[in-house]
Amino acid sequence: MRTVGVVLLSDARAFDVAVIAEVFGIDRTDHGVPRFDVRWCSRGRRRTGLHPVGDMPATHGIGGLAGCDVVIAPGRHQRTDISPRVAAELREVHERGAILMSLCSGAFTLAAAGLLDGRQATTHWALLDDLARVAPRADVQRDALYTDTGDVLTSAGVVGGLDVCLHLVRREFGGDVAAALARRIVMPPVREGGQRQYAETSMPKRSTRGVASTMDWALARLGEPIGCDDLMAHAGMSGRTFHRAFTAATGMTPGKWLRGQRIRYAQRLLEATDLTVDRIAERSGLGTAANLRRGLRAELGVGPAAYRRTFRTMPSGGVPG
DSSP, X not given: OOEEEEEOOTTBOHHHHHHHHHHHSXXXXXXXXXXXXXXXXXXXXXXXXXXXXXXEOOSEEGGGGTTOSEEEEXXXXXXXXXXXXXXXXXXXXXXXXXXXXXXXXXXXXXXXXXXXXXXXXOOOGGGHHHHHHHOTTSEEOSSOSEEEOSXXXXXXXXXXXXXXXXXXXXXXXXXXXXXXXXXXTTOOSOOXXXXXXXXXXXXXXXXXXXXXXXXXXXXXXXXXXXXXXXXHHHHTOOHHHHHHHHHHHHSSOHHHHHHHHHHHHHHHHHHHBOOOHHHHHXXXXXXXXXXXXXXXXXXXXXXXXXXXXXXXXXXXXXXXX
């Protein structure tokens, strides 16, 4: 996955184009990140107006997508049908083995080419009904930051585009490369695609601050036997008020969030240390290896050993147990 083609249509969204340029267009080989060859492909190889940053020069005509390992469709302002030439080119590069990925409303570009049929897909929460209407054969995911069906990936709005880009780098090159890239662009290295989109939630500022402070407090104590009662006590709220405020802020219950954070921490330990499964279960607050195995399988469909083999980020002899 070294050659990245971008479908640079006239109404492409500036933010999505900037995300692609930031992740794939900068040489970060000095930080252990592979160098990518980015092709900015436009019909007629003309300069394409991008509101509000001005003109973005195309480097290739739309035929430049041929031979790319990954083809990315950024979001678009109008989400109108694409030309038959662009649709045919997308279908052809996909048939030849390219990975296709959309950011935000770029899902409509893939839908117009018929590439979401029979696949899970998502987009910005405000556009989900529209996507379901134009792609009735797609399995539209309404509570996902991004989807990955192997050869086609889609993402929710704005930061979801960064998430899916990092996810693809992590999938193809491993956790260490994705973590290095995430550090350079000041992003969390892992946000799971199944995490709920934060759509139209509101809550009093005091409650938000209390919940955020409690989350930070809990993250520093994942290995301790803390539970929902401890979170509630730290926030200084009644049980009903805390659960309502927490769910409004995060889209999930405090118990589900705490379990998820322990699983995320266990994932990082599996990736970056030589600790035994028992020790990782203890340090992450999951208690036993059986709990860790159940949690990983429920979240990711794999056990600790398989996960470690897939996402190993350091050679044997790393952090001691």
